[in-house]
Amino acid sequence: MTIHQGIEISGLSHAVRGAEILAPTNLKLPAGRITALIGPNGAGKSTLSRLIARIEPPVTGRVLVNGLDVATTSTDRLARELAFLGQHSWLASRLRVRELVAFGRWPHCKGRPGPADRAAVDRALAEFGLLPIAGRFLDTLSGGQAQRAHLAMTAAQETPWLILDEPLNNLDLAHARALMAHLARLRDGGGSILVVLHDLNFAAGWADHVVAMKDGRIVAEGTPADVLTAPALSSLYETEICVGEHQGRPLVLHHL
């Protein structure tokens, strides 16, 4: 039996108190790519990403991540296969930036960090420009700095798959671009990424694969050029959207 690299979803659905959030879904996400998940509010993007990352326990259907069944594989094993960062990263505890990022190594070292773990933490801190503030408490940071600290923790996990739910929240445009460039470097090094994006132009500019969702269903899938077209987006968001072109990539114009 060959192990499929990538994420395979079959018959996955989700309901909260009888209300369907995610209709039964089949989906294959390729490994070694950046996949962007787009769609209007309430489309089920967050739910889908949380189900894949086993943050919500799946009720029906099956999710395989690199051949591991999310429902039956131990959560500890999965933490070495995929890292997840959700939207709400509010913290009650008082931690320094380095301490938070170091917790990303927990799945590997279980609290006994070795040289390799410390090196991974340093890499993640450097990658997100956090070295100058590594000793500061998170509650003294700006929203963007705190968001980067959480991203660095996820990066320090150094897993084959990275699943991010709207990671650009709170980031200014320089740091948003830097994050996407970081994801691209990860991909070039063989990593796989699923990222929920609100800003369509980041999807257009950086994603290899785009999945569009609406009302709990997947309505389109393909390369950015296939999915991010004026008619498709206009019907997806139910508002007039133009699509131009910039450096060979679609440029979505929706602000006028």
Place this chain on the structure above:
Amino acid sequence: MRAGHLWVLSATALGLLAAASLMVGAARIAPGDPMAALVLGVSRIPRTLAAILTGAALAVAGVVMQQIVRNRFVEPATAGTPEASAAGLLAVTLIAPDAPIWLKMAVAALAALGGAALFAALIRRLPPREVFLVPLAGIALAGVIGAGVTLVGWQADLMQYISIWLMSGEFSGVIAGRYEFLWIAGAAALLAWFAADRFAILALGPDAATALGLSPVAVMRLGLVVVALVTAMVVVTVGMLPFVGLIVPNLVARVMGDNLRATLPVVAMTGAVLVLGFDLLGRIVIHPYEIPAGTILGAAGAVAFLWLLWRGDRDAR
């Protein structure tokens, strides 16, 4: 103040207080006196150990509860856990008055576990992000369980015991043979230190904990067990001491943060300093009479809590 300073400070204070505690009491001891060894061995040393164990365990239990419910303003003593363990103790006293002491302790610990779990379940239904409602709900829950215990205790004519359990914990009754259950509370605190990283990760939120491969439910349960063991042993042996678990973790976190692996030993020592210090104070103020450490803590702790509420976030956030 640096983190290292806090280590040195709390260790020194603890040493000095322990020495003072061995020397202060109703009976005078002089070197060479044969009675001195007896007083020390039967009364002074057990009392000093009891105060240290109680303070350390309560402070650690406070940290654990704050981490698992992700709120700085709670502790077992103001969340109904002592009342729940008193309810268990009352029940076993009524149903099986001749039960061996270890069985009574076990029932008290189980009831405390139930109380702590009830609190954790209750606050999940509170409106999110209303940080001040969580401690309020705890105090209200404590009031309800406490009133229930009083109601039953009144009819069974057991009010004397109940006021000892729930109000003003004190160490004047501690002698060798009557405090050893506190070692279990100490062991539970040690267990918390071994699981320190797990609690710190749980405090990042259930999503983050799951993403790091931890089971939030399992860590939560472990935390509740620590909280219940500590609370039940303290309530039954010396009576409840309010605010230790609330004030100490907040003070330590202001200086050292919440990396529990590093902070828990300091938290434990500071808790021991606080309780031993107030016990000593209570022994001195109206010598040869005593004021319970819990009574002094109730007043001093409330002042400190108010300070945390109004000053605390200005520097910390």
Place this chain on the structure above:
Amino acid sequence: MRARILLLTGLLVLVSALWLFQGLGPNRDFVLGLRLGKLAALLLVAVSVGVATILFQTVAQNRILTPAIMGFDALYLLIQSLLVASLGTAAFASLPAGSKFAAETLVMAAVAVALFGALLGQARGDSIGRTILTGVILGILFRSGATLVGRMLDPNEYSIVQQVSFANFSRPATDTTAWAAAAALPAIAAALWLAPRFDVLALGRERAISLGLPHRPMVLGTLALVAVLTAVSTALVGPVALFGLIIAGFAHAIAPGARHLPLLIAAALIASVLLVGGQWAFERVLGQKATLSVVIDFAGGVFFLALLLKGKVR
């Protein structure tokens, strides 16, 4: 609304008659006199608690706070024990009941106005949770303080803890009833007379000011009234804990709307019916097997929790 008030009045007459005349026995004149004295004290307590709670909730713009939750009654106990501490036990005991009560009430009113005036002045929409928590902790502080001072005065007195913790409805301090009435009745009259202004005060600070109400003096004056009424009830029976919360809950259900006159009357009537009826049931029917105050603590606690869980903190 009128029908409900009449019904409540009828109920009150009924429970009062039961209290006075049921099972009088041979010594009727003596027993009747005793019962009348207790009835007067209980009614004073009930009306004071009911009116004080409604007034306080109006000032605090909040349905979950009561003077007792914010530590008013504990403050009275603390002041009482501080006075004993500063005068000495013997000197304090030799003071006439009236002047003792007057001194305590005056100090209490001054401290309460200063403290709670400042606290409520701080309360803005987003920090209401902190205001409530502060009040609750103040209550714990005053109670522990009263216990601490009590222990220092008399190390062997274990009953201090109980005095500080529970109301004693069975043996109200009837020797202070006359003085308490002299303080409470003018305060209650003032509350009823000011009722239309409370209607405006309840609209909130901005609207009250733009409608021409002198907001700050009104708030401070109301706090003074609440302090006097709480001093009355605490002097007579001790801390009533969550009794006020229960009464206010019922009163708002029976007299809904913005008008304070029916609300205050309803609160006073409900409190009287509950207290006299409850005490009758516990003393004569249940034979002192339980105490009313503990049952009130229990029921009030459940009600408080329910309000919190529903998020009704405003």
